[in-house]
Every structure is written in structure tokens, then in C-alpha cells.
Amino acid sequence: MTDKLFTPLQLGPYTLQHRVVLAPLTRMRADPDGNVPTALNAAYYAQRATPGGLLITEATPVSRQGHGHPCVPGIHTAAQVQGWRRVTDAVHARGGLIFMQLWHTGRVSHSSHQPGGAAPVGPSAVAAQGRTIDAHWQPVPYEVPRALEAAEMAPLVDTWAAAAANAVAAGFDGVEVHGANGYLLEQFLQSRSNRRTDAYGGSIANRCRLVLEVVDAVVAAVGRDRTGIRLSPWGVANDSGEDEPLPLYRHLVGELALRELAYLHLIEPRASGAGKADGVRDGQPSAAATFRPLWPTVLIDAGGFDRAGAIEAVASGRADAVAFGRWFIANPDLPHRLRVGAPLNPYHRPTFYGGGAAGYTDYPALASTAGAPA
Numbered sequence: 001m002t003d004k005l006f007t008p009l010q011l012g013p014y015t016l017q018h019r020v021v022l023a024p025l026t027r028m029r030a031d032p033d034g035n036v037p038t039a040l041n042a043a044y045y046a047q048r049a050t051p052g053g054l055l056i057t058e059a060t061p062v063s064r065q066g067h068g069h070p071c072v073p074g075i076h077t078a079a080q081v082q083g084w085r086r087v088t089d090a091v092h093a094r095g096g097l098i099f100m101q102l103w104h105t106g107r108v109s110h111s112s113h114q115p116g117g118a119a120p121v122g123p124s125a126v127a128a129q130g131r132t133i134d135a136h137w138q139p140v141p142y143e144v145p146r147a148l149e150a151a152e153m154a155p156l157v158d159t160w161a162a163a164a165a166n167a168v169a170a171g172f173d174g175v176e177v178h179g180a181n182g183y184l185l186e187q188f189l190q191s192r193s194n195r196r197t198d199a200y201g202g203s204i205a206n207r208c209r210l211v212l213e214v215v216d217a218v219v220a221a222v223g224r225d226r227t228g229i230r231l232s233p234w235g236v237a238n239d240s241g242e243d244e245p246l247p248l249y250r251h252l253v254g255e256l257a258l259r260e261l262a263y264l265h266l267i268e269p270r271a272s273g274a275g276k277a278d279g280v281r282d283g284q285p286s287a288a289a290t291f292r293p294l295w296p297t298v299l300i301d302a303g304g305f306d307r308a309g310a311i312e313a314v315a316s317g318r319a320d321a322v323a324f325g326r327w328f329i330a331n332p333d334l335p336h337r338l339r340v341g342a343p344l345n346p347y348h349r350p351t352f353y354g355g356g357a358a359g360y361t362d363y364p365a366l367a368s369t370a371g372a373p374a
């Protein structure tokens with residue numbers, strides 16, 4: 001019997017032919033001149049495209065202010081829209097589907113990435129603990145952000161809607177709102193980073209306000225069935241974390257459920273380091289099991305999956321699809337390999353971020369299956 005992982009799934013207006021999804025993965029290989037996607041980026045995504053398979057792009061800043069890393073492609077200029085068109089054309093030529101992950105790094109950006117060298121922005125003037133990398137790839141401590149003013153909130157929401165419209169203009173099949181891993185939207189959700197006393201801080205409903213306004217604006221721009229969202233309820237990346245995540249995320253997921261988005265994408269707490277480390281934390285709750293009962297449409301689960309785990313998660317009904325990051329970096333034909341139970345190429349962490357083709361487009365497909373459908 002075919003495992004359910006390899007059977008079709010309706011996602012918004014699209015019929016996926018299998019349920020192995022490319023997770024959003026920062027790779028820092030865009031053209032630094034304008035943060036524009038390149039032909040190499042298009043080749044990388046095309047290699048991972050399968051007929052009816054869903055790819056999610058690397059996190060993509062919605063505005064110049066949203067950037068926080070070197071060589072990350074944006075979706076806020078005409079040149080970037082043109083560059084992404086190469087990617088979507090290459091993926092569609094192989095019959096694949098591709099959603100763009102929309103991003104704002106907020107307080108964990110650095111002034112070297114900001115227009116005019118300004119301070120990064122966040123909900124409150126509270127610095128994250130730890131280090132990031134500046135525009136010259138040097139490790140630097142997080143800075144104290146400038147708290148966004150009330151009058152900046154509506155224009156901020158507008159940048160998300162404009163970016164979503166740009167993504168569709170670039171040929172994307174939909175967009176995913178990055179609400180995870182300690183970036184701006186999660187900074188608003190969580191009390192350790194949000195100390196506001198206005199309508200965007202304090203109560204759970206207030207802390208959820210920005211995310212929901214962003215989702216509503218994105219839905220208005222591209223449609224609910226082309227909008228997904230990614231959350232990391234127990235995440236600890238980038239100095240994030242809520243002491244009691246359940247009340248917050250139950251409220252948020254309940255509100256999102258009313259919007260009937262294309263999908264909810266959850267990161268399992270066992271792998272909550274956002275791919276920056278390989279350890280798996282034991283004894284964590286299951287994000288998918290916790291939120292499945294609250295979620296009416298497709299649920300994509302991510303974080304620390306292997307073949308058996310993905311097959312089991314989908315067979316159990318806890319998840320409808322499973323996103324793979326590290327194994328999809330190293331195996332361009334991952335859906336096929338999982339289907340036939342073939343061995344996987346090991347991944348090479350030193351080439352995850354930055355550089356060129358090495359560790360990006362030079363991982364081999366199985367000799368007999370290069371170009372085969374999944």
C-alpha cells in the first residue's frame with residue numbers, strides 16, 4: 001500500500017501530488033548588488049521541483065528594513081521581482097509549485113543592514129541576547145532596537161501586502177507569512193520582546209494584533225487560499241520563547257483558523273533552533289498534535305523528521321504534509337528517495353550559508369532518477 005505521504009493533497013486551489021515539502025531555508029546566495037535572485041538560485045530551486053510538489057522559498061524580506069543578513073534576496077524592488085521570475089519559471093517548467101516565505105527580521109537585524117545605518121526596529125527597545133552577523137559577515141552582538149511608533153504600524157502592514165502582491169507578480173503560487181523563529185512578528189507575539197502598552201502589546205489579543213493585521217492584509221492582496229503561515233510555538237531561536245506558549249498560541253491559531261488559510265506550518269519544538277544546530281531536544285510536546293484539533297485546513301509539520309517519522313506523522317493524521325530542510329539541501333531528489341527508501345546524501349553544514357554552487361547545486365541526484373518524477 002502506498003504510504004499517505006506519497007498521495008495527493010489539496011492545498012488551496014492546488015493539488016499536490018505528494019506531501020514532501022521543501023522547507024524555507026536561508027542560503028544567503030543572492031546577488032549582493034540589489035539583493036536579487038540569480039540564475040544559480042533558479043537552478044537550485046528547479047533541482048528540487050517535482051510535478052505537484054510544493055517548495056517554500058528561503059525567508060524573503062518584505063522591505064529594506066526587514067533585511068538582517070547578507071546576500072538574502074528581497075521582494076520589494078522591481079529587479080527582485082524580475083529575478084524571482086527566473087525561479088518561478090524554472091520551477092513551473094518542471095511542474096512544481098512554489099510559495100514565497102515573507103519575512104521581517106525586526107530587532108535581530110543589525111544597523112549595518114539598515115537603510116542609513118539606522119537601528120533595527122522592534123516592538124520595544126529590548127535587545128535580544130546573543131549574536132548575529134553584520135553586512136560584512138562578521139559576528140556582532142544584537143543591538144538595542146528602536147521601538148516602532150504607533151504611526152508606523154499601518155505602513156508596516158502595507159509593506160507585507162505589497163510584498164505579497166509582488167510575489168504573485170513574480171509568478172509565485174502563494175505566500176507564507178514568517179511568524180516564527182524570533183523575527184519581527186514573533187517578537188510582537190511574545191512578552192520577552194514585546195513590552196508595549198498600546199494596542200499592540202500587553203494582552204494576548206493585543207500581542208497577536210500585528211500578525212493578524214499582516215495576515216488580513218496579505219489575504220486581501222493575494223487571497224486566503226494562497227496564504228499560509230509558519231509558527232514556532234515552543235521555539236527558542238534568536239532569543240525567542242514564551243514562558244507559557246499555550247494560551248498565546250491557542251488564541252492565535254484559533255483566530256487564524258477563522259481565516260481558513262491555505263495552510264498552517266508548524267515547527268516541532270524538538271528542532272526549535274531554526275536549523276542552526278543539529279541537536280534534537282527530547283521530551284518536547286508535539287506541535288502538530290497540539291494544534292491539529294484547532295486547524296481546519298492543511299497542516300504542514302517541520303523539524304527533525306526522517307522518512308519513518310514523516311510517513312507516521314501523515315499516516316496518523318497529525319500532519320497533512322512534512323517539510324524537510326537539511327535533507328532537502330543535500331538531496332535534490334528527496335521526494336523520490338523517500339518514496340523508494342533510497343539512502344540519503346549527508347549534508348554539509350559549512351556550506352549552508354553563503355558561497356556559490358558548492359553545497360548548493362552540486363549535491364547529486366540518484367544516477368538513475370535525475371529528472372524523474374517523485
Ligand code: 8OZ
Pocket residue numbers: 026059069180181237274275276
Ligand atoms: C538560519 C539562518 C538565518 C536565517 C529562520 C530565516 O530561522 C531563518 C534563518 C535561519 O527562520
